[in-house]
Amino acid sequence: MSEPRPPLPPFTRETAIQKVRAAEDGWNSRNPERVSLAYTVDSYWRNRSTFVSGREAIVAFLTAKWVRELDYRLIKELWAFTDNRIAVRFAYEYHDDSGNWFRAYGNENWEFDDNGLMRKRYASINDLPIEESERKFRWDNSGPRPADHPGLTDLGL
Template sequence: MQNDAPRPPLPPFTEETAREKVRLAEDGWNGRDPDKVALAYTPNSKWRNRAEFPQGRKEIAEFLTRKWNKELDYRLVKELWAFKGNRIAVRYAYEYHDDSGNWFRAYGNENWEFDGNGYMAHRYASINELPIREEDRKFRWPLGRRPDDHPGLSDLDL
């Protein structure tokens, strides 16, 4: 697959365009469509995600399929941490439950590097996870895109 068209916003990022890029990534992941999400990455994109190192859109889509088949009712919030040129750093938290109904919240940081057309070429994720009680969940919007008026990570003290 080739990157036929630019995927705005494009680097070099401003604070406004970096925030937009972060929100677009969050929206995509909350949509939980592995093939669609994989299109945001370069055809040869390289990842580090826990103990997995997917490369390329096909492996990324396969990874996301496995992830969202295991992490049920997945809801994610991302927040811009820093940016410069074609790189963005984010922090994030997501909640999900397993097939036994046990809830978890994962916290992490990601470093992203984009090509000139706005596709992510590198994604390096560091993630920590802990069990939570259902009543301690903070992300309770209907599945899909986080509503614009839902608090972000800083607002939730996460």
């Protein structure tokens, strides 16, 4: 049995926002093993056109992702929620190994088990090439977005 990962469903607006921010902070760590612990051992993902099942596959997927997507910085925002489901919109910025910058925009639908672990994740994502000067996500590369850094709505995204 997995350890509970609060906040637990059923979600309120406040706990859904907490869950979204926890997910954002985890992904901004760029630590695949740490991130995988937020998902059930048999979690199922659709990420763009890739299908992933289970924590080991999540670790492999994220390891490969963050080798390609350098200086990755992510912002998530709550879109909607219900008892054990949350919908978010997000954007992230990264560059490739040639120095080309991108901003990816997307939506995710999440479903959680009773212990607060995500068992399903459906992500639709589009990439937009940007100039380095167009970046909006500027904070220390080593961790989560600072509390005073604007979110997506504040940035006009």
